[in-house]
Amino acid sequence: MSVATALLRSLGPLPIPGSGGQHWCGCYTSANMKTTIRLFSIALFIASACLSSAQQQQLAAIGDLRLQSGETIRDCRVGYRTFGQLNADRSNAILFPTWFGGTTESLMPNIGPGKLFDSSRYYVIAVDALGDGVSSSPSNSRLQPRMSFPRITIRDMVESQHELLVRVLHIDHLKAVAGISMGGMQTFQWIVAYPGFMDKAVPIVGSPRLAAFDLMLLQSEIDSITKNPAWKNGNYDQNPDLVGQAEFEALFLTTPEHYNRATKREQVPEELQKAKQSQAIDANDKIRQAEAMMALDLSQPFDGSMERAASAVKAPVFVIVSKYDHMVTPGPAADFARLLKADFLELDGDCGHIAPGCEEDKVKPAVAAFLEK
Numbered sequence: 001m002s003v004a005t006a007l008l009r010s011l012g013p014l015p016i017p018g019s020g021g022q023h024w025c026g027c028y029t030s031a032n033m034k035t036t037i038r039l040f041s042i043a044l045f046i047a048s049a050c051l052s053s054a055q056q057q058q059l060a061a062i063g064d065l066r067l068q069s070g071e072t073i074r075d076c077r078v079g080y081r082t083f084g085q086l087n088a089d090r091s092n093a094i095l096f097p098t099w100f101g102g103t104t105e106s107l108m109p110n111i112g113p114g115k116l117f118d119s120s121r122y123y124v125i126a127v128d129a130l131g132d133g134v135s136s137s138p139s140n141s142r143l144q145p146r147m148s149f150p151r152i153t154i155r156d157m158v159e160s161q162h163e164l165l166v167r168v169l170h171i172d173h174l175k176a177v178a179g180i181s182m183g184g185m186q187t188f189q190w191i192v193a194y195p196g197f198m199d200k201a202v203p204i205v206g207s208p209r210l211a212a213f214d215l216m217l218l219q220s221e222i223d224s225i226t227k228n229p230a231w232k233n234g235n236y237d238q239n240p241d242l243v244g245q246a247e248f249e250a251l252f253l254t255t256p257e258h259y260n261r262a263t264k265r266e267q268v269p270e271e272l273q274k275a276k277q278s279q280a281i282d283a284n285d286k287i288r289q290a291e292a293m294m295a296l297d298l299s300q301p302f303d304g305s306m307e308r309a310a311s312a313v314k315a316p317v318f319v320i321v322s323k324y325d326h327m328v329t330p331g332p333a334a335d336f337a338r339l340l341k342a343d344f345l346e347l348d349g350d351c352g353h354i355a356p357g358c359e360e361d362k363v364k365p366a367v368a369a370f371l372e373k
Contacts (some may be wrong), residue, residue, distance in 0.1 A: 057104065057134065062163040071150035074143045075185050078164045079104060080133045081127030083111045084119035086171075093174050093325060094371075095161065095190075095198075096328055099181035100289055101281040103134050110180075116364055122175060122371075127164065129157045130155050131187065131289040137159075138234070138284035146284050147234035154182075154189045154296045161186075176371060180356060181328060182289065185296055186236045188336070192298050195314040204320040204356050208298040208306070208336045211329045218290045221245055225283045242283060243333060246275035252326045254352040255356075257341035261350075298336070308337035317342040318370040320363060322355035324348075343370055 013331045029086040053330045058080055065076035086093060096107055104126040110116040128134040130152050138149035164258055165171045177198050184206015191201045193329045207214065225231055250271065251259065251289035263271060302308035320336035323346050330346070337344045345366055353356035 006237060027362050033338070038359045055083055055108070057081060058165050059134075060168040062160065062167060063353075065156070065163070067150055067156045067159075068153050069151060073130070073136050073141075073150060073152075073156075073160075076160060077080045077138045078160050078168075079129075079132075080164060081105075081108070081126045081237055083117075083124040083126070083336055084122055086123040091173070091175060092121065093171050094368075095126060095165070095177045096124055096126045096179075097161065097179045097183040097186040098127070098132055099130045099155065099179070099183045100293065101132070101286060102182075103132050104128050116360070116367060117178065118368070125165070125169070125171075127161050129182065129289070131157075131285050131292065133282055133285050137282070138288055139282035143188065146173055147287075149284070149288060151295075152288055154185050154292050155193060157186055157292065158193050161190075162197075172197075172364060174198040176200040176202060178204070178367070179206065180204045182293055183277060184328075185293060186334075188333075189296065191313045191315055192301075192309055192355060195312055200316050200371060201315050201317045202320070202370065203317070204331065204363070205322050205325055205328055205330075205333075207296070207328050207332045208309070209332050210293060210295060211332055213329050214327070215294055217327070218294050221248070222287055222290050224248075225287060231283060234287075236283070240283050240296055242281070242286075243275055247272065249327075252276060252352075253354050255324050255326065255365055256352040258352065258358075306336060307339055310336060316370075318345070318367065319343070320345045320347065320356065320366075322347045322352060324350055325353045327353035 013120065027106045058100070058256065060078045060080065062076050062078055065073040067073065070087070084092075094106050096111070096117060098104060098107060107126045111119050111124050113120040131137045133139050136149075138144075141149050165174070175192045176196060177187045178201065179185075181204075184203035185208075186206075187201050188204040188206055188208040190198065210218070225240060225242070226340065228240045230236055230238070248310055254262075298309040302312070317337070317340050319333055319340075319342050321333050321337075321344075323330060336342075336345070347355040347359045349355055349359050356363050
């Protein structure tokens with residue numbers, strides 16, 4: 001029982017407005033009425049404070065985390081936020097990991113009543129992926145700062161989240177794992193690494209193994225950082241200028257058709273200015289997350305067989321791709337969906353990688369129906 005609920009129950013029956021203080025099962029004086037209203041206001045304030053604090057950034061210390069490489073993240077911490085209420089049988093939890101360069105704060109517009117993940121029905125756990133600057137990362141590690149922070153994989157991100165769920169939140173089963181972009185990659189990794197841990201999975205514009213085009217794109221982003229003299233082998237005093245990358249990504253996130261339709265020629269200087277203001281991610285963090293995505297290959301533990309990887313999956317999966325995605329090309333996810341005999345949605349608008357937002361009128365009801373069926 002919440003503090004607010006306990007306080008409300010302790011008040012007994014509340015007066016019906018306009019009844020002169022009379023309630024059908026009790027009698028109130030004017031003083032009683034004022035006290036009741038005051039306590040009721042306090043209860044609402046406490047309820048509101050409890051809700052906000054649940055949605056605030058939290059950090060869980062999970063100790064040393066051994067990585068797939070054999071190295072260790074020392075004193076590993078995992079960031080998370082929770083939304084909604086865990087039900088009595090603990091069966092309504094959804095894990096929602098972050099995308100490339102994103103934090104749980106950036107996921108928040110997708111969580112809530114009427115949103116992609118409805119927190120009035122589900123207990124949504126938004127989790128910061130390793131390397132995002134909130135969970136343990138090159139930019140915030142005291143013991144392994146900057147490029148002494150070990151290389152990580154998508155599997156390592158999943159392991160840190162599994163530790164958070166089991167050891168900190170005491171959740172040993174999920175209603176679903178779902179994520180967008182790199183969050184979708186983590187979702188693919190979850191269903192192979194822990195096939196019995198979730199009832200369902202929803203990877204959105206993610207990939208089980210990046211295609212050649214995607215690898216070239218990410219390597220070009222890494223190279224543009226490491227070839228910058230201001231990077232200083234990761235030992236910079238000020239984050240290197242990533243404006244060029246922000247401009248580059250603004251184009252690859254969508255398609256020429258969509259960009260030209262959404263942006264007028266005279267708006268280009270304004271868009272360039274936005275790009276200068278959007279380079280919040282730390283350069284070393286970006287390198288480590290990009291390397292993690294490039295290393296992902298679900299077939300690796302199965303002697304290179306995607307068929308065997310698919311046969312390890314137990315949960316029903318709903319794969320969503322964007323036909324004209326130039327950031328995470330849809331071929332590998334579509335191929336894996338066929339192997340899984342998964343539910344499948346191809347978004348065919350011209351928004352590219354940002355199609356889940358452009359076509360949310362298709363995505364939201366489809367995801368809701370899949371989670372409920």
